[in-house]
Amino acid sequence: MKRAALIFGLLLTIAAAPAEAAAQSQPSILDNLQRVLSLRDYNTRVVIAGVSLLGLAAGGIGTFLLLRKRSLTADALSHATLPGIALAFIITTALGGDGRALVWLLLGAFGTGVAAVGVIILIRHTTRIKEDAALGIVLSVFFGAGAALIKLAEQMPQGSAAGLDRFILGRAASMIAADVQAIAVVTVIVLAVCTAFFKEFRLLCFDQSFAGAQGWPVLLLDALLMGMVVAVTVIGLQSVGLVLVVAMLITPAAAARLWTDRLSIMFPLAAAMGALGGAAGAVVSAAAERMPTGPIIVLVCSALFAASLVFGSKRGLLVRAVRHMHLRRRVAEQHLLRALWEMSENAGRVEVRSTFARLKSQRSWSALALRREISRLRRRGWVRLDAQGDISLTNQGRIEAQRVVRNHRLWEMYLITHADIAPTHVDRDADQIEHVLPPDLIERLEGLVEASDARAAMPASPHELPALATGDRP
Amino acid sequence: MSAASIVDASAGSPVSVIGPEHSPTAPVSIHDMTVAYHRKPVLWDVDLDVPQGRLVGIIGPNGAGKSTLIKAALDLVPRVSGEVLIYGKPFRRQRRLVAYVPQRESVDWDFPICAVEVVMMGRYGMMGWCRPVTRAHRRAALQALDRVGMADFADRQISNLSGGQQQRIFLARALAQEARIYFMDEPFASVDAATERAIIAVLTDLKNSGKTVLVVHHDLQTVSQYFDHLIMLNMRVVAHGPTAEVFTPENLARTYGGRLTLLSEAAEALARGGRAV
Numbered sequence: 099m100k101r102a103a104l105i106f107g108l109l110l111t112i113a114a115a116p117a118e119a120a121a122q123s124q125p126s127i128l129d130n131l132q133r134v135l136s137l138r139d140y141n142t143r144v145v146i147a148g149v150s151l152l153g154l155a156a157g158g159i160g161t162f163l164l165l166r167k168r169s170l171t172a173d174a175l176s177h178a179t180l181p182g183i184a185l186a187f188i189i190t191t192a193l194g195g196d197g198r199a200l201v202w203l204l205l206g207a208f209g210t211g212v213a214a215v216g217v218i219i220l221i222r223h224t225t226r227i228k229e230d231a232a233l234g235i236v237l238s239v240f241f242g243a244g245a246a247l248i249k250l251a252e253q254m255p256q257g258s259a260a261g262l263d264r265f266i267l268g269r270a271a272s273m274i275a276a277d278v279q280a281i282a283v284v285t286v287i288v289l290a291v292c293t294a295f296f297k298e299f300r301l302l303c304f305d306q307s308f309a310g311a312q313g314w315p316v317l318l319l320d321a322l323l324m325g326m327v328v329a330v331t332v333i334g335l336q337s338v339g340l341v342l343v344v345a346m347l348i349t350p351a352a353a354a355r356l357w358t359d360r361l362s363i364m365f366p367l368a369a370a371m372g373a374l375g376g377a378a379g380a381v382v383s384a385a386a387e388r389m390p391t392g393p394i395i396v397l398v399c400s401a402l403f404a405a406s407l408v409f410g411s412k413r414g415l416l417v418r419a420v421r422h423m424h425l426r427r428r429v430a431e432q433h434l435l436r437a438l439w440e441m442s443e444n445a446g447r448v449e450v451r452s453t454f455a456r457l458k459s460q461r462s463w464s465a466l467a468l469r470r471e472i473s474r475l476r477r478r479g480w481v482r483l484d485a486q487g488d489i490s491l492t493n494q495g496r497i498e499a500q501r502v503v504r505n506h507r508l509w510e511m512y513l514i515t516h517a518d519i520a521p522t523h524v525d526r527d528a529d530q531i532e533h534v535l536p537p538d539l540i541e542r543l544e545g546l547v548e549a550s551d552a553r554a555a556m557p558a559s560p561h562e563l564p565a566l567a568t569g570d571r572p
Numbered sequence: 573m574s575a576a577s578i579v580d581a582s583a584g585s586p587v588s589v590i591g592p593e594h595s596p597t598a599p600v601s602i603h604d605m606t607v608a609y610h611r612k613p614v615l616w617d618v619d620l621d622v623p624q625g626r627l628v629g630i631i632g633p634n635g636a637g638k639s640t641l642i643k644a645a646l647d648l649v650p651r652v653s654g655e656v657l658i659y660g661k662p663f664r665r666q667r668r669l670v671a672y673v674p675q676r677e678s679v680d681w682d683f684p685i686c687a688v689e690v691v692m693m694g695r696y697g698m699m700g701w702c703r704p705v706t707r708a709h710r711r712a713a714l715q716a717l718d719r720v721g722m723a724d725f726a727d728r729q730i731s732n733l734s735g736g737q738q739q740r741i742f743l744a745r746a747l748a749q750e751a752r753i754y755f756m757d758e759p760f761a762s763v764d765a766a767t768e769r770a771i772i773a774v775l776t777d778l779k780n781s782g783k784t785v786l787v788v789h790h791d792l793q794t795v796s797q798y799f800d801h802l803i804m805l806n807m808r809v810v811a812h813g814p815t816a817e818v819f820t821p822e823n824l825a826r827t828y829g830g831r832l833t834l835l836s837e838a839a840e841a842l843a844r845g846g847r848a849v
Binding site for chain 1: 648
């Protein structure tokens with residue numbers, strides 16, 4: 099947890115540092131921010147609208163991508179768009195057209211992206227090459243070919259290939275209104291398809307063999323899903339670039355998963371987080387001049403993820419730490435109750451007072467921890483201290499202690515009779531489980547443990563209690 | 573040489589135990605089926621009819637092709653040869669009559685979904701493309717959950733269920749399919765005793781109402797108690813028939829007593845490139 103907080107802090111620092119640097123030059127960062135947020139600049143409006151829509155689509159489709167466990171496939175196919183861009187440029191230029199026309203470049207990217215998915219599927223179905231190796235091969239071969247083709251394109255006498263490399267890391271500033279319209283169209287289609295086929299995609303991602311047995315065309319659904327991933331990748335090339343676009347797909351979905359256990363919530367939440375990450379990233383990079391938009395967007399999305407990792411309501415580290423603390427507290431509490439109960443049992447009397455030293459010798463607990471436990475149980479009214487500082491159970495405490503000890507012994511007896519564990523060893527094993535036994539399991543334990551006294555109010559301990567436990571003051 | 577041709581050559585060999593008398597009304601009728609993974613045959617020449625209204629156990633050692641038999645029958649893995657008929661027609665046209673319980677380990681139980689939503693998947697086949705889940709389907713799913721004693725867990729996220737409870741969810745999903753034939757892949761694998769009793773009670777119920785249930789099973793001790801019909805597999809059908817007749821020491825020895833040297837060697841050779849045979 100500490101580590102995650104550290105990472106989160108680090109990310110914030112990284113994101114904030116350039117902003118501070120820019121603040122020293124004129125105009126100030128605040129002026130800039132105000133200017134950006136007021137959406138006065140036409141260009142800023144275009145970029146913010148574009149990357150927000152991109153985030154919306156990427157977060158949405160990314161949900162299914164993540165759950166289908168195809169994140170690395172997305173990475174491979176995004177790299178595989180590079181040769182398509184280069185090829186589209188070379189072909190259109192050779193045919194006498196404008197090689198830099200975005201439509202053809204993106205269509206080329208889409209083409210090789212789809213081809214990469216096809217090759218991956220082909221490898222998976224026809225060879226014994228492992229999935230990760232197949233992805234590595236496809237990624238490097240396509241990306242390598244792309245890099246070589248870009249060089250080739252730059253050497254062409256006609257047309258100017260300069261700027262083709264902007265698709266590698268993205269250049270949001272080059273976006274124009276028509277690009278945003280294209281992004282909007284793809285976003286609407288992707289979200290509509292995801293909504294329409296929500297049930298089918300959920301089934302595909304959860305249990306593909308059951309889907310297949312029911313007659314759903316698994317391969318076709320997979321193709322539809324990956325086709326949309328390619329489409330979102332292509333519209334993200336301009337702003338985020340092919341190296342980082344996979345982060346737009348995966349990070350919002352992974353962050354959303356930490357907040358919910360329902361797919362019907364995770365899907366819109368991931369889309370919203372993607373849009374937020376895109377918008378915030380665009381604002382930051384516009385306010386801090388000369389900052390690349392793509393990397394900033396990815397950093398903002400990562401910060402959202404890191405925050406979710408810590409604070410996420412379903413599986414966030416904070417929630418888990420609190421839960422763990424509660425359990426530890428309950429365990430310590432029950433240990434103290436049981437120690438006091440067993441003392442009175444050994445003494446053969448209900449009312450037993452113990453000195454602090456004797457109680458401490460019962461278990462391997464530190465004086466500090468024991469003192470804290472005693473005062474906590476006192477506050478709950480289960481334990482009282484007399485004038486000499488001796489400790490004893492209250493009536494209420496005795497009822498509670500009886501329940502705890504009973505669970506412990508039932509579990510011990512179960513371990514001895516059903517799990518073949520030696521009586522001398524069950525104490526420690528029972529210690530781990532008894533604190534979390536739910537009521538229905540206790541009922542079943544009572545049924546299972548056939549020892550005559552299992553249903554008695556308090557079964558005898560199946561092993562000897564520590565000798566010191568008898569020691570109490572008369 | 574292709575895998576298919578080698579397999580065809582072996583079809584006339586004495587490997588085949590059951591006579592090819594097929595009934596057109598049998599719930600499941602498998603004709604000369606051979607299955608291979610990456611050219612390595614894992615099931616040779618399966619040829620049998622499963623009778624109506626029986627609880628059928630499929631047993632055999634690891635790697636005997638028990639799961640493969642089910643998956644090939646459901647078109648989940650390609651067959652090299654042979655066909656599977658459900659009530660006399662190809663499986664493709666009879667999907668609605670068949671329910672399936674895959675192995676529990678085959679899915680990710682961390683998936684963001686709750687129990688009743690998993691069970692509802694059993695109804696997807698009836699809903700058709702893009703149709704949303706209706707209240708009637710939800711009610712059917714809840715009833716199926718109730719039948720396996722999991723009604724109280726309908727809204728529980730599936731990773732918060734025990735292994736036995738997860739297995740019961742899978743059974744409930746198959747029940748929600750309202751099929752006539754049930755294929756189950758190791759429904760008793762690593763479940764607690766209470767779940768095993770609950771599952772076998774449901775399966776017996778199904779059988780008594782005329783349904784046919786095929787179960788891949790591992791525990792030989794419970795075979796005669798649970799199943800009235802048995803398919804004993806070891807890369808081919810060693811024995812098939814009423815449990816009382818085929819569950820004999822001789823058949824067990826033939827099923828579990830070492831892999832058939834010739835078959836497994838031939839399979840290895842095919843996997844190497846089909847030159848050695």
